[in-house]
Amino acid sequence: MSVGRVVIVGGGIAGVGTAAALRTGGFDGEVTLVDAGEFPYDRPPLSKDFLTGTRDLKEIALQPPQWYDDQRVRLVNRTAVTALRPRDGAVELADGRLLPADRVVLATGGAAARPPIPGADSDRVHVLRTADDADRLRLALSPGAHILVVGAGLIGAEVASTAVRLGCQVDLVDPVAVPLAPVLGPDLAAWLHGLHAKNHVTTLHASVESFTERSNGIEARLTSSTGPRLYDAVVLGVGMVPCVDLARTAGLDVDRGILVDAGQMTSNPAVLAVGDPARVRDEHRAEHWEAAQQDGARAAATLLGAAPPEPSASWFWTDRHARHIEAVGHMDTASDTVLRGSFDGPSCAVFGLRDGLVVAAASVDDPAAVRAARRLIDRRIPADAARLADPSVKPRDLLRG
Ligand SMILES: Cc1cc2nc3c(=O)[nH]c(=O)nc-3n(C[C@H](O)[C@H](O)[C@H](O)COP(=O)(O)OP(=O)(O)OC[C@H]3O[C@@H](n4cnc5c(N)ncnc54)[C@H](O)[C@@H]3O)c2cc1C
Structure with missing residues (x-):
């Protein structure tokens, strides 16, 4: 293939996921990952056990330090990319250096939203x-x-x-x-x-x-x-603002996110975008960990000229008060819901149905139910509401119809 040098801008799960998927897919060229932080770390623990102090920064690293050498991923850390120079085939770093790039993957994530409430700029x-x-x-x-x-x-x-x-x-x-x-x-x-x-x-x-x-x-x-x-x-905790400045200044199409096609390609074929700031036209931007990682896998497939991974219903998890919540699909498109278990029991799940198919599910301490629902959604397996509601039917048996 003709792509020899890929520069990934941003070391969140989308950027690191792109680098990992490039190597897993057999990419043999240069991969450079530029990140403004000390090293790429994971974000979900920031509101959970990193915030309690149970895990420190090193323990939430996305990859161990040795991984970058092993995978021949050059990590340029504590450095921001300040401009894309597609015509020069390069990106510009904060210190003025140019990094040559045949393809650039924008994985710049987002910033926490600060609504214009008077006094919200206080240190408190x-x-x-x-x-x-x-x-x-x-x-x-x-x-x-x-x-x-x-x-x-x-x-x-x-x-x-x-x-x-x-x-x-x-x-x-x-x-x-x-x-x-x-x-x-x-x-x-x-x-x-x-x-x-x-x-x-x-x-x-x-x-x-x-x-x-x-x-x-x-x-x-x-x-x-x-x-x-x-x-x-x-x-x-009022949402995030996607980091789109590099894309906008470089003249890429931006509209509530960096617009990409199904292979994560932006309006400039030399630039791809992944993760929280990327948006497929006519869809909502996903702001979840797994979606960002899957964007990276799709971008790598595009760069490798390989088939993209099979699409799957969007999924996320969250934790509160020692309860683990997972959700898949689009509950707002359901016309009917089915409850499995009871809210006050040890676990429960809600399935969203439309036209005899499962379109979404959400669970409390029942990840297996959501895993099963994801397969039901992806494979469009007709749903039997009575079996979905019956906790004695094992989640994996739901797939058997
Ligand atoms: C506190 C918190 C808790 C979360 N919990 C969950 C959860 O429980 N479940 C879930 O599914 N999702 C969760 N998420 C969402 C999930 O973490 C994000 O969807 C995911 O991190 C997005 O990954 P990303 O790579 O697109 O962006 P980011 O993780 O934001 O990474 C972007 C990286 O790019 C770097 N960067 C930006 N601009 C430049 C530049 N110009 N030059 C160099 N580097 C640059 C940034 O420094 C950053 O390191 C949580 C998010 C937060 C903030």
């Missing part, structure tokens, strides 16, 4: 996207500290759960009464949101209007409350 207002953010936040989560978590979606709920575990007094505010209902289905989402109160998190149904620094904390004004509330720290 945290976000969580990087290990540095988590280190700073951990210092604020001291036992007894009064913490406001803004946003009860995936990351906000995880941070609230970790913060109570660390002994903080936590308020969790969201303008949506039942967060994640479109993703998990209204019943499971409501039960999961209710889990916060059972675990000593106070849930508030409101928006934040402003923050004001005081000598002894930070005051938050909420739309629903009678007066300001004083906190030691605030955590914003």
Whole structure:
């Protein structure tokens, strides 16, 4: 093949996944991975056991240091790519150096969103996207500290759960009464949101209007409350903003993400994009770990001229209050749901159905049910609602129809 030098910009799971898939697929050219951080590390632990201090940065490395030599992946760390120079066949680094590249893979991830709430630029207002953010936040989560978590979606709920575990007094505010209902289905989402109160998190149904620094904390004004509330720290868990500046400046098509085709190719055939910032036209951007990794596998296949991996329904996991949640597919497209087990039992799963097929599933402490649902979705196996609902039918037997 004619591609000799691939430069990957960004060392998250999408970038490292691309490098790994290139080598697994037999790519023999040069692979350079440029990352702004100290070394590529995994992000999901940042709101879980890295935040509690149970695991340190080295323990959440995406690959051990030796892997880069073994796989002949040149890691250029603590360095940002500042410009793409497709016409020169190179990328430009922050120190002005040019790295030659036949193909560039943009794996630049995203930054935590900071909504324009007055006072949100205070040092007491945290976000969580990087290990540095988590280190700073951990210092604020001291036992007894009064913490406001803004946003009860995936990351906000995880941070609230970790913060109570660390002994903080936590308020969790969201303008949506039942967060994640479109993703998990209204019943499971409501039960999961209710889990916060059972675990000593106070849930508030409101928006934040402003923050004001005081000598002894930070005051938050909420739309629903009678007066300001004083906190030691605030955590914003309100989503992420994809890093698209390099793509935009290089003239690539950008629209709520870097637009890519089914093989991760951008509007410039020398540049591919993967992970959180990449978006296939007419689809939503996925912001989940496995989707980012699979983008890397698809990009590698494109670069190798190989068949792309079989597509599979989108999947993610999240953890809160010692419960493990997994979800697959698109629950908001279901016309009917089936409950397996009971919400107050040791585990349960909800299957979303449409036209006799499973289109989604979500589970609490029942990953096997979601694995089975994924196969039912991918293979379009007709679903039998009574068997889906019956916990005595083993998940793998659901595939037998
Ligand atoms: C706190 C937290 C918890 C999460 N938990 C879960 C979970 O439980 N389950 C789940 O499915 N997903 C979870 N996610 C989402 C998941 O981690 C992301 O979808 C995934 O990390 C995206 O990977 P990525 O490689 O696209 O981007 P990122 O992980 O953001 O990596 C991008 C990398 O690019 C680097 N970079 C950016 N610009 C440049 C540049 N110009 N030059 C050099 N380097 C650059 C950045 O420094 C970064 O290292 C979580 C995310 C967070 C933040």
